[in-house]
Amino acid sequence: MTSATVSTRAALVVPALLVVALALYPLAFTLPFPRHIVIMALLFATMGTAWNILGGLAGQVSFGHALYFGIGAYTTAYFYKHYALSSLVTWPLALAISAAAAAIIGLPTFRLRGHYFVLASVFIMQAVYIVVSNWSTLGAAIGLELPVHKAADWVDAVWHLQFHGSKLPFYYAALALFVAALVVFQWIRRSRLGLLLNAVREEEDAARSLGVDTMRYKLVALVISAAFTTLCGMFYAQYVLYVEPVSTTSLIVSVEIAFVAIFGGIGTLWGPALGAFVIIPLTELLRAYLSGRIALGMAGSLVDGGVLDYLKYYAAGGGGQLDILIYGLIIILIARFQPRGVLGFFRRLD
Amino acid sequence: MIYAQVLVDGLVVGLIFALVAMGLSLIYGVMNIVNFAHGEFMMLAMYLCYFLWAGFGLDPLGSAPVAAAAMFALGVVVYRLVARHLLESSMIAQMFATFGMLIFFQAFANFLWKADARTIPDNWSTGHFAIGGLFFNGPELVAGLGALATAGALFWFINRTETGLALQAVAEDPQVARLLGVNTDRMYALAWGLSAATVGVAGALLSTYLAIYPLVGANWALPAFVAVAIGGFGSITGAFWGGLVIGVVQTAGGFLTSPSYKLLFVYVLYLVVVFVRPHGLLGKR
Numbered sequence: 001m002t003s004a005t006v007s008t009r010a011a012l013v014v015p016a017l018l019v020v021a022l023a024l025y026p027l028a029f030t031l032p033f034p035r036h037i038v039i040m041a042l043l044f045a046t047m048g049t050a051w052n053i054l055g056g057l058a059g060q061v062s063f064g065h066a067l068y069f070g071i072g073a074y075t076t077a078y079f080y081k082h083y084a085l086s087s088l089v090t091w092p093l094a095l096a097i098s099a100a101a102a103a104i105i106g107l108p109t110f111r112l113r114g115h116y117f118v119l120a121s122v123f124i125m126q127a128v129y130i131v132v133s134n135w136s137t138l139g140a141a142i143g144l145e146l147p148v149h150k151a152a153d154w155v156d157a158v159w160h161l162q163f164h165g166s167k168l169p170f171y172y173a174a175l176a177l178f179v180a181a182l183v184v185f186q187w188i189r190r191s192r193l194g195l196l197l198n199a200v201r202e203e204e205d206a207a208r209s210l211g212v213d214t215m216r217y218k219l220v221a222l223v224i225s226a227a228f229t230t231l232c233g234m235f236y237a238q239y240v241l242y243v244e245p246v247s248t249t250s251l252i253v254s255v256e257i258a259f260v261a262i263f264g265g266i267g268t269l270w271g272p273a274l275g276a277f278v279i280i281p282l283t284e285l286l287r288a289y290l291s292g293r294i295a296l297g298m299a300g301s302l303v304d305g306g307v308l309d310y311l312k313y314y315a316a317g318g319g320g321q322l323d324i325l326i327y328g329l330i331i332i333l334i335a336r337f338q339p340r341g342v343l344g345f346f347r348r349l350d
Numbered sequence: 351m352i353y354a355q356v357l358v359d360g361l362v363v364g365l366i367f368a369l370v371a372m373g374l375s376l377i378y379g380v381m382n383i384v385n386f387a388h389g390e391f392m393m394l395a396m397y398l399c400y401f402l403w404a405g406f407g408l409d410p411l412g413s414a415p416v417a418a419a420a421m422f423a424l425g426v427v428v429y430r431l432v433a434r435h436l437l438e439s440s441m442i443a444q445m446f447a448t449f450g451m452l453i454f455f456q457a458f459a460n461f462l463w464k465a466d467a468r469t470i471p472d473n474w475s476t477g478h479f480a481i482g483g484l485f486f487n488g489p490e491l492v493a494g495l496g497a498l499a500t501a502g503a504l505f506w507f508i509n510r511t512e513t514g515l516a517l518q519a520v521a522e523d524p525q526v527a528r529l530l531g532v533n534t535d536r537m538y539a540l541a542w543g544l545s546a547a548t549v550g551v552a553g554a555l556l557s558t559y560l561a562i563y564p565l566v567g568a569n570w571a572l573p574a575f576v577a578v579a580i581g582g583f584g585s586i587t588g589a590f591w592g593g594l595v596i597g598v599v600q601t602a603g604g605f606l607t608s609p610s611y612k613l614l615f616v617y618v619l620y621l622v623v624v625f626v627r628p629h630g631l632l633g634k635r
Binding site for chain 2: 061063108109111112114115116118119120122123124126127130131134252255258259262266321322324325327328329330331332333334335336339
């Protein structure tokens with residue numbers, strides 16, 4: 001047996017084991033909170049992987065992906081609120097809007113390079129945020145609430161995509177999205193499109209001089225990347241049942257999406273998942289712990305007066321944001337010390 | 351007459367944008383780094399002025415030199431701890447590092463001082479007056495003129511002093527500057543210090559009439575990037591003119607539609623400028 005076949009076998013067995021472990025996780029952890037954390041991690045792992053198609057494979061760093069998340073979330077919220085149509089029905093519309101937005105934005109901005117491109121994505125994001133948070137049809141700054149539906153039976157529940165007794169259906173939907181994103185990412189990377197995107201990233205001018213239509217491939221990468229992000233937005237709206245601008249179409253959400261990919265390792269298959277499964281549980285647990293909503297069973301021993309009490313007092317007081325402070329610190333530290341991401345250490349895993 | 355008023359209002363606020371943009375352009379010109387945390391220096395300077403007013407009764411305009419010195423120090427610290435190590439990094443790492451600082455400083459302010467807006471109710475410049483049919487709000491006019499004076503001082507320093515010329519040499523070609531005996535590391539630190547100090551002065555000037563809250567800086571620094579783009583990335587003079595342009599554009603846009611849409615016009619302007627002239631309206635290359 002050569003080492004090549006061993007590594008090929010490992011490349012299939014390890015991911016398969018990970019997916020099986022993720023599939024079994026909610027059976028071992030039946031409380032809502034541990035399931036919620038992994039649902040959110042899967043959601044961001046999916047979006048990070050989608051971002052990575054454009055940012056990692058094509059080298060086009062976007063700080064505007066929350067736009068596509070918002071398209072999914074708002075389409076779902078609007079049609080469910082007014083017409084009681086869940087994203088089971090409205091997904092083709094959301095994907096069409098997403099692809100149209102990707103084309104409208106991509107055509108002009110993909111002519112830009114480096115800082116100009118990144119800043120264009122920042123300003124488009126800011127402009128969209130201003131429009132959405134003032135647009136009364138979308139509930140302006142307050143947002144849209146999706147009415148809760150008490151399902152008669154499981155057919156009714158699936159039609160409305162509302163499952164309140166258990167988070168299990170949401171969990172497996174998120175897992176399916178994540179696996180689909182991984183498969184598509186890997187398929188693109190191994191395909192001719194992946195080679196062309198690699199050429200766009202490394203030597204765009206050379207590729208163009210050889211007659212490669214770089215604009216076309218960048219657009220294809222963006223449309224696929226945007227489609228997955230839009231699906232995540234639809235999932236989010238059905239799951240949270242509340243959509244507003246700050247948590248959907250803001251610059252900060254865009255950065256969160258991109259950062260899970262950066263944290264794990266830009267352009268790698270498992271990087272965004274690693275990033276999401278470190279960052280999301282960390283911030284979610286910290287937030288929950290600091291706001292005192294769950295007892296981790298160590299509150300008494302960990303916080304024994306002094307500095308920690310002081311910190312906790314401040315953090316619990318409404319505008320606390322200690323979790324965001326630590327999040328900002330992690331971004332700075334990764335960019336400063338490990339700019340190629342955590343997987344930059346372990347290239348073999350990829 | 352109403353349009354003359356809009357133009358003048360736009361220019362007065364544009365002077366502040368100009369000062370903020372010059373600091374951004376300084377760092378971009380010298381180090382080729384986009385500093386997303388620029389507005390956070392301004393926000394911290396505003397809080398500093400607030401506490402000096404609340405604790406010691408100092409007029410925020412009197413606190414401006416203190417804010418400048420404090421932000422200069424913070425700028426140098428940020429350079430030493432973070433920015434210095436980004437010189438050889440990829441653009442992505444540089445952008446994430448400064449965006450991480452934006453999140454960090456905003457959360458820091460939120461954590462210590464809460465999200466509630468604070469205001470300094472009045473200072474010596476409070477009041478309204480009219481000149482030839484045009485109305486002026488005292489604090490806004492004083493802030494604009496103060497920004498103009500600070501911008502002039504920065505311009506003088508960069509073009510008329512030996513240190514300023516050395517800074518320009520580093521911006522032009524760090525290797526040649528090093529051969530000529532310029533300590534590039536000190537120049538980079540100076541650029542960060544000056545950039546933070548000037549935006550700190552802008553914060554002190556704005557604290558006389560604006561609400562002070564953790565996210566206030568981003569509303570000034572992000573539009574200021576548009577001014578930098580208009581003026582040509584890295585050009586200090588271009589950033590100044592760009593600041594005046596976006597001041598007028600956002601005031602006119604807000605006047606014609608609604609104030610909540612005023613920054614929309616500035617962001618759209620960026621897109622128009624880079625599509626027409628990818629290196630900025632006044633940019634070369």
